[in-house]
Amino acid sequence: MHGCCLLGAAAAAQNSREVILLDSKAQQTELEWISSPSTGWEEISGLDENYTPIRTYQVCQVMESNQNNWLRTNWIEKGDAQRIFVELKFTLRDCNSLPGVVGTCKETFNLYYQETDAEVGRNIRESQYVKIDTIAADESFTQGDLGERKMKLNTELRIIGPLSRRGFYLAFQDVGACIALVSVKVYYKKCWSIIENLATFPDTVTGSEFSSLVEVEGTCVSDAEEEADNSPKMHCSAEGEWLVPIGKCICKAGFHQKGDACEPCGRGFYKSSSQDLQCSRCPAHSYNDREGSWRCDCEDGYYRALSDPPAVTCTRPPSAPQNLVYNINQTTVSLEWSSPADNGGRNDVTYRIMCRRCGWEPEECLPCGGNVGYLPAQSGLVDAYVTITDLLAHANYTFEVEAVNGVSDLSRTQRLFASVSIATSQAAPSQVSELIKEKVQQRSVQLSWQEPEQPNGVITEYEIKYYEKVSHRIYSTVKSKSTSATVNNLKPSTAYVFQIRAFTAAGYGTFGPRLEVTTKEEPSGTAEQNPVIIIAVVAVAGTIILVFMVFGFIIGRRYALAVKFPGTKTYIDPETYEDPNRAVHQFAKELDASCIKIERVIGAGEFGEVCSGRLKLPGKRDVPVAIKTLKVGYTEKQRRDFLCEASIMGQFDHPNVVHLEGVVTRGEFPGVRTARFTSPSSITQTSSLFSGKPVMIVIEYMENGSLDAFLRKHDGQFTVIQLVGMLRGIAAGMRYLSDMGYVHRDLAARNILVNSNLVCKVSDFGLSRVIDDDPEAVYTTTGGKIPVRWTATEAIQYRKFTSSSDVWSYGIVMWEVMSYGERPYWDMSNQDVIKAIEEGYRLPAPMDCPPGLHQLMLDCWQKDRADRPKFDQIVGILDKMIRNPNTLKTPLGTCTRPISPLLDQNTPDFATFRSVGDWLEAIKMERYNDNFTATGYSSLESVARMTIEDVMSLGITLVGHQKKIMSSIQTMRAQMLHLHGTGVQV
Numbered sequence: 001m002h003g004c005c006l007l008g009a010a011a012a013a014q015n016s017r018e019v020i021l022l023d024s025k026a027q028q029t030e031l032e033w034i035s036s037p038s039t040g041w042e043e044i045s046g047l048d049e050n051y052t053p054i055r056t057y058q059v060c061q062v063m064e065s066n067q068n069n070w071l072r073t074n075w076i077e078k079g080d081a082q083r084i085f086v087e088l089k090f091t092l093r094d095c096n097s098l099p100g101v102v103g104t105c106k107e108t109f110n111l112y113y114q115e116t117d118a119e120v121g122r123n124i125r126e127s128q129y130v131k132i133d134t135i136a137a138d139e140s141f142t143q144g145d146l147g148e149r150k151m152k153l154n155t156e157l158r159i160i161g162p163l164s165r166r167g168f169y170l171a172f173q174d175v176g177a178c179i180a181l182v183s184v185k186v187y188y189k190k191c192w193s194i195i196e197n198l199a200t201f202p203d204t205v206t207g208s209e210f211s212s213l214v215e216v217e218g219t220c221v222s223d224a225e226e227e228a229d230n231s232p233k234m235h236c237s238a239e240g241e242w243l244v245p246i247g248k249c250i251c252k253a254g255f256h257q258k259g260d261a262c263e264p265c266g267r268g269f270y271k272s273s274s275q276d277l278q279c280s281r282c283p284a285h286s287y288n289d290r291e292g293s294w295r296c297d298c299e300d301g302y303y304r305a306l307s308d309p310p311a312v313t314c315t316r317p318p319s320a321p322q323n324l325v326y327n328i329n330q331t332t333v334s335l336e337w338s339s340p341a342d343n344g345g346r347n348d349v350t351y352r353i354m355c356r357r358c359g360w361e362p363e364e365c366l367p368c369g370g371n372v373g374y375l376p377a378q379s380g381l382v383d384a385y386v387t388i389t390d391l392l393a394h395a396n397y398t399f400e401v402e403a404v405n406g407v408s409d410l411s412r413t414q415r416l417f418a419s420v421s422i423a424t425s426q427a428a429p430s431q432v433s434e435l436i437k438e439k440v441q442q443r444s445v446q447l448s449w450q451e452p453e454q455p456n457g458v459i460t461e462y463e464i465k466y467y468e469k470v471s472h473r474i475y476s477t478v479k480s481k482s483t484s485a486t487v488n489n490l491k492p493s494t495a496y497v498f499q500i501r502a503f504t505a506a507g508y509g510t511f512g513p514r515l516e517v518t519t520k521e522e523p524s525g526t527a528e529q530n531p532v533i534i535i536a537v538v539a540v541a542g543t544i545i546l547v548f549m550v551f552g553f554i555i556g557r558r559y560a561l562a563v564k565f566p567g568t569k570t571y572i573d574p575e576t577y578e579d580p581n582r583a584v585h586q587f588a589k590e591l592d593a594s595c596i597k598i599e600r601v602i603g604a605g606e607f608g609e610v611c612s613g614r615l616k617l618p619g620k621r622d623v624p625v626a627i628k629t630l631k632v633g634y635t636e637k638q639r640r641d642f643l644c645e646a647s648i649m650g651q652f653d654h655p656n657v658v659h660l661e662g663v664v665t666r667g668e669f670p671g672v673r674t675a676r677f678t679s680p681s682s683i684t685q686t687s688s689l690f691s692g693k694p695v696m697i698v699i700e701y702m703e704n705g706s707l708d709a710f711l712r713k714h715d716g717q718f719t720v721i722q723l724v725g726m727l728r729g730i731a732a733g734m735r736y737l738s739d740m741g742y743v744h745r746d747l748a749a750r751n752i753l754v755n756s757n758l759v760c761k762v763s764d765f766g767l768s769r770v771i772d773d774d775p776e777a778v779y780t781t782t783g784g785k786i787p788v789r790w791t792a793t794e795a796i797q798y799r800k801f802t803s804s805s806d807v808w809s810y811g812i813v814m815w816e817v818m819s820y821g822e823r824p825y826w827d828m829s830n831q832d833v834i835k836a837i838e839e840g841y842r843l844p845a846p847m848d849c850p851p852g853l854h855q856l857m858l859d860c861w862q863k864d865r866a867d868r869p870k871f872d873q874i875v876g877i878l879d880k881m882i883r884n885p886n887t888l889k890t891p892l893g894t895c896t897r898p899i900s901p902l903l904d905q906n907t908p909d910f911a912t913f914r915s916v917g918d919w920l921e922a923i924k925m926e927r928y929n930d931n932f933t934a935t936g937y938s939s940l941e942s943v944a945r946m947t948i949e950d951v952m953s954l955g956i957t958l959v960g961h962q963k964k965i966m967s968s969i970q971t972m973r974a975q976m977l978h979l980h981g982t983g984v985q986v
């Protein structure tokens with residue numbers, strides 16, 4: 001048997017998988033197969049078992065021997081088939097039932113085929129046929145059967161292949177049997193197109209072998225895609241059955257499987273990935289209004305972070321952190337807060353800090369920059385606290401704490417943050433970075449240095465420590481108030497190591513870098529070897545100093561101008577110079593006008609404009625300066641008076657006294673002729689700048705101008721420590737001036753200047769005539785003009801101006817500072833002030849003023865000047881307060897020193913007001929009428945009992961208005977007490 005195998009009848013093919021090439025039963029007309037010899041096979045019409053007409057071939061030459069009857073089918077084109085099934089149905093007569101056929105009758109026949117590419121002729125050449133099999137009947141029938149037409153039908157199936165030609169013939173060889181070929185069916189098998197696992201597999205012809213499986217690639221149905229690395233395949237078996245599916249297709253994102261197809265997800269549903277089986281409903285705060293979506297869009301105000309899968313809820317930025325509290329320790333601020341009320345629906349909330357350094361105006365804030373440190377970090381903070389270090393001392397900062405989550409940066413809505421504005425307090429000064437040896441002797445070394453880059457306050461002292469380099473002999477220290485010092489009593493030819501640190505009210509800074517200096521060799525035979533000489537020298541020097549001191553003291557008392565103590569500079573009255581020009585040039589440096597660049601006008605002085613500009617001295621950096629000018633057409637006396645201030649100022653050198661850079665008195669002003677010096681157009685042509693003979697006083701620039709205006713501008717914005725720091729500076733400046741024997745006579749906040757670091761410096765120097773220029777000064781009965789409100793009683797009464805009368809004025813400055821520039825004694829007349837003071841009344845404590853400070857003011861206003869503290873003591877007291885800030889704590893509004901009934905005829909008489917409304921109108925605060933009535937303050941008596949908290953609780957938020965109302969209430973209260981005869985004397 002070639003290429004075929006036998007299958008039992010039970011394995012009959014299932015029709016659905018068959019492609020029929022020939023079915024003799026289906027043909028109604030004659031089959032017209034070739035029969036050879038023609039006496040053999042005979043075509044006969046008959047009926048099948050269902051009585052359907054069929055065409056059959058029969059032969060029954062059983063009686064004769066050597067039969068060889070061939071029957072050949074028509075040519076069968078095989079198409080795609082490789083493996084052909086041949087199903088034969090036939091009946092066969094049992095030889096035993098035939099009499100007399102023994103030896104000739106057969107019970108089998110043979111089946112052949114011949115492959116060809118086309119039809120061939122009608123001749124049958126046996127040799128060209130290939131035998132498929134000898135077919136025997138399973139059942140044969142007998143005569144009786146035939147008579148009853150109960151033919152026993154045999155079905156045999158044979159398979160041929162693989163076939164290689166286009167077609168073939170089948171042939172049946174009868175060798176002497178009695179056969180009826182009832183039907184011949186020829187077919188092959190196919191696996192029919194199928195959709196399996198969302199892949200379409202096309203019609204596939206089975207393989208040529210019984211065992212072969214044909215591998216077929218599937219194609220994904222629409223909106224489906226192959227699963228990664230798992231493309232769909234199936235195997236078509238020889239039986240036309242699909243077997244062994246491998247891999248699959250899956251519905252794309254946005255589609256889900258329904259039967260053998262992918263359908264889009266409906267509206268409000270999404271499927272983000274082909275891996276997901278089902279469409280899901282849009283998560284919270286998201287939506288979609290299209291079909292077939294792979295994700296849903298977030299509602300307005302909600303977002304999805306890049307890393308958020310489409311399945312998670314849309315979220316939003318968190319709300320602001322809550323309960324932000326801070327703690328300041330010098331220049332370190334720690335912030336703590338609690339988590340936001342709404343985390344936006346996420347659990348990845350972190351915090352970030354925004355630091356801005358502010359000027360005194362809110363719009364003057366700038367980012368802090370990289371010098372500030374954040375612990376543990378500036379952003380990405382998981383815990384609700386941070387420590388911010390390396391801030392500047394005495395500076396205003398605003399910190400914003402923002403809670404952020406994964407969608408904060410996507411949100412276009414306004415940032416929400418908690419913020420605090422903080423003023424840093426004092427910090428020790430930074431290092432003195434460079435120490436220079438100016439002069440090295442055998443036994444002394446002169447050193448100089450620059451102020452540290454961040455003084456963080458007023459440097460009152462430097463400390464130089466030194467030791468012998470080799471022996472490391474015990475440290476010694478030397479102190480200096482200026483930026484140079486001479487260290488004496490050193491050993492000759494010895495290497496010393498020097499270090500320096502600065503001191504402010506906040507304490508010592510750290511020591512700067514070491515400087516090594518070796519003292520000079522001592523020439524032989526010097527005093528060191530001769531103690532007798534030393535003793536003699538010391539004795540002579542001591543005598544000279546003693547004589548000098550005694551002489552100086554006598555002269556000093558009489559003329560108030562000579563040396564007080566050796567080594568301590570004393571102020572010299574320029575009026576004592578016959579030639580005032582000499583005085584100027586003794587104390588003030590003559591500057592070349594070409595070094596000065598005027599930029600703008602900043603104020604008006606008695607003698608001309610005050611401008612700001614820059615001074616560039618050869619070999620030095622240019623510095624900002626204030627330039628006081630003398631107006632054009634000045635008289636010689638005016639020139640002298642103008643320059644007198646420079647002669648005085650030039651004698652002073654203290655961080656709390658305004659520093660004179662120099663004067664311009666000589667020569668022509670280059671800018672008049674050349675373009676090198678550009679004067680701003682705002683300078684009036686009446687200035688001496690345009691006279692060709694300019695006269696100028698150049699002073700260090702004080703960015704914040706005069707203290708009174710500065711405080712009024714920043715009402716309520718400073719901490720008590722900051723205010724006390726300012727007062728400490730003024731007191732230190734005054735201590736210096738009084739130590740030099742200079743009496744200011746016009747100490748007032750308007751005559752104090754403030755720089756950008758909040759350092760206050762005493763200014764406005766002159767002789768008595770300066771007071772004449774003071775708009776506050778009025779003529780008194782004792783002659784001359786006096787700024788009454790600032791002046792001590794004895795100075796008003798008999799012009800006794802001393803450092804003690806300056807102390808009185810200092811007390812008034814304290815009051816001005818603590819009340820943010822309030823006018824002393826408000827709108828009382830000068831006469832009433834004098835009278836009230838005479839009667840023993842004193843200014844009450846300003847709002848929020850620590851009692852200790854008010855006590856110090858009262859001490860400054862002691863009637864007997866000997867009872868007043870000295871500036872030295874004042875500095876000491878303030879230093880103590882600064883070091884122990886607890887002593888400065890005053891609960892808000894509780895600073896209720898007894899109120900002095902400082903009455904004045906011009907003060908509103910509260911008895912004349914009929915209602916609270918009348919009173920508010922009189923103090924121009926009628927806008928708050930409703931606030932008072934709504935909270936039940938309907939009578940003036942109830943108003944008079946109000947505290948600052950009560951006023952604030954009415955919803956009056958402006959500090960200026962709170963103060964105005966409180967101040968009037970205090971006066972009202974005083975007047976009521978007075979009316980009832982219970983005025984309190986302080």
Ligand code: AMP
Pocket residue numbers: 602603604605606610625626658699700701702703705706753763764
């Ligand atoms: P004076 O003639 O000294 O009273 O100065 C008049 C005004 O000019 C003052 O009130 C200040 O506003 C301003 N001024 C004076 N000196 C300076 C200075 N050194 N720095 C800044 N502003 C100054």
